[in-house]
Amino acid sequence: MGQGGEPRRAQAYDGELGAAVARAQEGDEAAFAVAYRIVHPGLVGYLRGLVGDDAEDVASDAWLEIARDLGRFQGDGTGFRGWTATIARHRALDHLRRQRARPRATALEQDLLELPGPHDTHDQALERLSTERALELVRGLPRDQAEAVLLRVVVGLDGPTAARVLGKRPGAVRTAAHRGLKRLARRLGADGGTDDGPQTPETPGA
Numbered sequence: 001m002g003q004g005g006e007p008r009r010a011q012a013y014d015g016e017l018g019a020a021v022a023r024a025q026e027g028d029e030a031a032f033a034v035a036y037r038i039v040h041p042g043l044v045g046y047l048r049g050l051v052g053d054d055a056e057d058v059a060s061d062a063w064l065e066i067a068r069d070l071g072r073f074q075g076d077g078t079g080f081r082g083w084t085a086t087i088a089r090h091r092a093l094d095h096l097r098r099q100r101a102r103p104r105a106t107a108l109e110q111d112l113l114e115l116p117g118p119h120d121t122h123d124q125a126l127e128r129l130s131t132e133r134a135l136e137l138v139r140g141l142p143r144d145q146a147e148a149v150l151l152r153v154v155v156g157l158d159g160p161t162a163a164r165v166l167g168k169r170p171g172a173v174r175t176a177a178h179r180g181l182k183r184l185a186r187r188l189g190a191d192g193g194t195d196d197g198p199q200t201p202e203t204p205g206a
Contacts, residue, residue, distance in 0.1 A: 009012055013038050021080050025070055032070070036063070039081060043088050049138050050092040056098030058095050062088040082161040085151060089165060137184055145180030152177045153187035 017038045021029035040059070047055035047062075065087050073083055135154075138146050151162040151173075162177075163170040 007122045014081070017080060018075075018076030019077075021070075021077065022075065025073070032067070035080070037082055042081075042155040045135065046085060047088055047092055048135050049084070049150040049154065050089070051095050052139070054095060055181060058091050059088065062091045077156065078161055081155060081157055082165055085155050085157065085162075085165045089147075138147050138180070139186055140187075141180045141183060144176045145183065148176035149180040149184070153181075 017035055020031045020034040020038070020074075024035055043062070044055050044059050047058050049134050062084070066084055069087075073080060075083065107157055110132075140146075141149065147166060148162065151157045151165055152159070157165065159170045159174050159177075163173045166173060
C-alpha cells in the first residue's frame with residue numbers, strides 16, 4: 001500500500017485539501033479538481049472493498065452528491081475526508097441493497113467494545129501488497145473489520161473520524177481495525193504474501 005503508511009500521507013495532504021475545499025465552496029472549479037485528486041484514490045479503494053468492481057460507478061454517484069452538497073460542508077481537510085467517506089458509504093450500501101447482497105457483520109457488537117491491543121499492524125501488514133491483492137484480502141474479513149481497515153488504512157482517516165463515518169464508538173473502530181490487521185498479517189504469513197516470509201510484525205499504534 002506504499003511506504004510510510006497511508007494515514008500519514010493523507011494527513012500530510014489535509015492542509016492542502018482544506019484550503020482547496022474552501023476555495024471550491026467559493027466557486028473555484030480548479031480547487032474542486034484539486035480536492036477530487038487528493039480524495040478520490042482513497043475513496044475508490046474504500047468502495048472497492050465494499051462493492052468490488054462497481055466501485056467506480058458508486059464513486060461517481062457519491063461525487064455527484066458531494067458536488068451538489070459542497071456548500072453545506074463545514075470543516076477542515078480531515079473533516080472533508082470523513083464527510084466524503086460517509087456519503088460514499090451510504091451510496092455503497094444503497095447499491096448493495098439494490099443487489100440484495102449487503103454483507104452481514106460476523107462479530108458481536110459487544111466484542112467491538114473491548115479495549116484494543118497496544119499495537120497495530122497498519123504498515124507492515126499491507127505496505128508490500130499490491131492494491132488489488134490487499135483489497136481482495138480485506139474483503140475476506142468480517143465486515144466490521146474490513147470497513148475499519150479500509151477507512152483507517154486506505155482512506156487515511158483517524159480513529160474518531162472513522163468512528164463518525166461508521167456510527168460507532170472510537171474504541172470499537174480501533175478494536176475492529178486492530179483485529180482485522182492482525183488477521184491480515186496472519187493470512188499474509190500463511191500465504192507467503194510478504195517479501196520477508198511469514199511474520200506478524202507490529203508497530204506502536206494508532
